[in-house]
Amino acid sequence: MTYNLVSILGPTATGKTGLAAHFAAQYNGEVISADSRQVYRGMDLGTGKDLEDYFVNGREVPSHLVDIENAGEHYNVYRFQTDFIDVFNDIVSRKKFPVLCGGSGLYLEAVLKNYRLIEVPPNKKLRKELEGKTLEELTDILKKLKPDLHNDTDVETDRRAIRAIEIEKYYAENPIEDSAMPEISSLNVGIDFDREMRRQRITTRLKQRLDEGMLDEVQTLLDSGLSPEQLIYYGLEYKFLTLHLIGELSFDEMFRKLEIAIHQFAKRQMTWFRGMEKRGTKIHWINGHLPMEEKVEQINALLKI
Incomplete structure (x- = not known):
């Protein structure tokens, strides 16, 4: 090969x-x-x-x-x-x-x-909604969006968890185009x-x-x-x-x-x-x-x- x-x-x-x-x-x-x-x-x-x-x-x-x-x-x-x-x-x-x-x-x-x-822009409205939630609550929200969650660093801090939720919600609502990845x-x-x-x-x-x-x-x-x-x-x-x-x-x-x-x-x-x-x-x-x-x-x- x-x-x-x-x-x-x-x-x-x-x-x-x-x-x-x-x-x-x-x-x-x-x-x-x-x-x-x-x-x-x-x-x-x-x-x-x-x-x-x-x-x-x-x-x-x-x-x-x-x-x-x-x-x-x-x-x-x-x-x-x-x-x-x-x-x-x-x-x-x-x-x-x-x-x-x-x-x-x-x-x-x-x-x-x-x-x-795809590149995910900030969602200020969502961030406001998530503000004040505990890391445990944020982790639960993320797991509902991404049941196969296996990247623990996504929930290492509140800030990371909020960003991960933001990304998953964006992916769910927007079509993803193929990348220009070479063979x-x-x-x-x-x-x-x-x-x-x-x-x-x-x-x-x-x-x-x-x-x-x-x-x-x-x-x-x-x-x-x-x-x-x-x-x-x-x-x-x-x-x-x-x-x-x-x-x-x-x-x-x-x-x-x-x-x-x-x-x-x-x-x-x-x-x-x-x-x-x-x-x-x-x-x-x-x-x-x-x-x-x-x-x-x-x-x-x-x-x-």
Whole structure:
């Protein structure tokens, strides 16, 4: 089979970026990020951009859809799909090989399954009606609109839940046109670690990013004029570090709660990937413990099958 895309996926802290860059370097390729938070400028350590991983043998592998939006703005899957189409067509037109890389399951599936998406404008009347409702009430409303709800981040905060309800109501009332998605034939490669090793890697990486200045990064974003509420919207690192910086959590409480939240997030990611497989997406899982060269060789072997 001939593939025109390789997609490298997996939960957080599994080394996706490094593998994508090494593979792309071998194939004169370029990496397209499929990460819902790495699009934001100034949000580097907190989103795990691992920018140094794009350098292979002293040369930078070109990457796309990283640092394309200002922090405080709201990027979404519709914009990702649209941006992906533009970037994919550009890479192919220059006779380079595109490598999609990320852990945001919805973004990956929007491309691999060609979701039909439309841009949803704000609905001020609906937002007014939902104002004051508890997160539990909002979750119940969303589940009635979307019984197969499996994206927990949609109901992580009141603001996210209201936006998710807004989107589902708009979809129900407006026809969806086919996207201009090019024909995609993707070899999908997942990086696999056992649960305990994944937990160890998450904890080690969290400590490393804190040592490298992740708290300073969040403080800089606050000093730039972003409100605590704006940063909390992004969840995980930005939520808990912000709560610590504004005095609502001690450092130890912040670390403990954040560590648990990232472990839970990684579990949800794996649940999504297993769901993708059930929905018909073939994923070839490779052992994350293997040396980089062997991982790349395994992808090469899969390409030739």
